[in-house]
Amino acid sequence: MAGNRAVAYEGPGKVDVIDIDYPTFELKDGPGVNPANVGRQVQHGVILRTITTNICGSDQHMVRGRTTAPTGLVLGHEITGEVVEVGRDVEFIKVGDIVSVPFNISCGRCRNCKERKTGVCLNVNPDRPGSAYGYVDMGGWVGGQSQYVLVPYADWNLLKFPDREQALEKILDLTMLSDIFPTGFHGAFTAGIGVGSTAYIAGAGPVGLAAAVSAQLLGAAVVIVGDLNPERLAQARSFGCETVDLTKGEPQDQIEQILGVPEVDAAVDAVGFEAHGHGKDSGKEKPATVLNSLMKVTAAGGALGIPGLYVTGDPGAATEEAKVGSLSISLGTGWAKSLSFTTGQCPVMKYNRQLMMAILHDKVQIAKAVHAQPISLEDAPRGYAEFDAGAATKYVLNPNGYLKD
CATH class of the missing domain: 3.90.180.10 (Medium-chain alcohol dehydrogenases, catalytic domain)
Known part of the structure; x- marks a missing residue:
């Protein structure tokens, strides 16, 4: 044997x-x-x-x-x-x-x-x-x-x-x-990305890059990828994506410089529960950061694909609430903008x-x-x-x- x-x-x-x-x-x-x-x-x-x-x-x-x-x-x-x-x-x-x-x-x-x-x-x-x-x-x-x-x-x-x-x-x-390819595709597909869409992908790790490739495959006009890591942002640019450096702050202003407006049609969270803050908070773990920022930058009536992993048991979390998967999400923002969410395993x-x-x-x-x-x-x-x-x-x-x- x-x-x-x-x-x-x-x-x-x-x-x-x-x-x-x-x-x-x-x-x-x-x-x-x-x-x-x-x-x-x-x-x-x-x-x-x-x-x-x-x-x-x-x-x-x-x-x-x-x-x-x-x-x-x-x-x-x-x-x-x-x-x-x-x-x-x-x-x-x-x-x-x-x-x-x-x-x-x-x-x-x-x-x-x-x-x-x-x-x-x-x-x-x-x-x-x-x-x-x-x-x-x-x-x-x-x-x-x-x-x-x-x-x-x-x-x-x-x-x-x-x-x-x-x-x-x-x-x-x-x-x-x-x-990662189906997972990235699932994020892009459930966000409603299609021909002519503008899309923002949070996270330039492998799943985020796969989501960006998938957005291109689905026909997106512009794919913007945000991350804190310059090498991963460079990898996103290598196949035609625009990028947002989140060490410089929230993504809205940089998205507006690219598109002329601070919002996109669809967005994907490829980060998950170990998310870090943006700008001056980029060295601090803030697990709700990505979800809240995506709700801000997605146009009313749009959708969020959320293939990024969230868990119900995180012994290393910064707060007692986060240890059981409870995050301070601005659901009111999502409700007011009639945003759709798709979560879970692909x-x-x-x-x-x-x-x-x-x-x-x-x-x-x-x-x-x-x-x-x-x-x-x-x-x-x-x-x-x-x-x-x-x-x-x-x-x-x-x-x-x-x-x-």
Whole structure:
């Protein structure tokens, strides 16, 4: 039997690469595993040899100690792989298939799945709707920053690439289909961005950059990206975005300099609960800053897409209210302007096939836009540290040597 190396959370600020068990078609006990899931049979699943698995900003929230994640939790929800074993009940996925794994685990059988709300599946997490690999309070499914990983409900969950050679050639783009590209697209789409729109994206990390690419794909006339990090703003400009430097203050004045008016048609929050203030407060954490600023800069009747992560348990928050996800949001502003809001996990399966086709037919270069950089699995601690320090890079782990130097 093959060995299995994986990246695990080992306490605030620390990850390590450890040996774990090779997966089987039965859920075992372990860090973060819901007791009700222990012993669960997964004959509807497959085992993948991981081709690529990415470091995500959502992982960083856990690694910073900003969630209730237990030590020893194997990380990783952005997975692309080759099928090496299939469970007894798998009918259509075959050994040798190259596949993308949506980060949200869904059963395909419950009411929400049948309504394409796969981010809030009712059957995969005993605690609450919705689940994901390697993530706190998400049912305890083992993460995919590993050499091998189990994927349940394989016929339903997996997106099979039509041609192996083409998939491996474009793998740095296709690896973004597991999360950040659909998530960014979801933010842009639910904000109502379309042909001729003016759009503001808060945050120039990988999800924000993916949202900016998606806004362009949807036909936006102008895409403006705001951030505090000059390297990430430069990355946004590299593919045609306008930018706002939030160290200089609130975005309205800079938006007006670009558009002639201080408002946009649509806005996306790609920052989430670790947001910092703007201008003189740019060094201070103020978790409601982005949501409140987006309500100010979005024109009446517009919409906000909010793929940025917000949590109900944040032990590192500055206030008691924020520790349970209660933020000082100016809902009155949103109400007065008749703004629409869409929050929560992206239902990846709603978008991933269409985005795959855009990649395969050269309509988008998402890996270039987010500055994808492959590194080895053993280099994961370095990747986490550099990403946490603000690197304008999307780190792609290469656990089994599919990507050549």
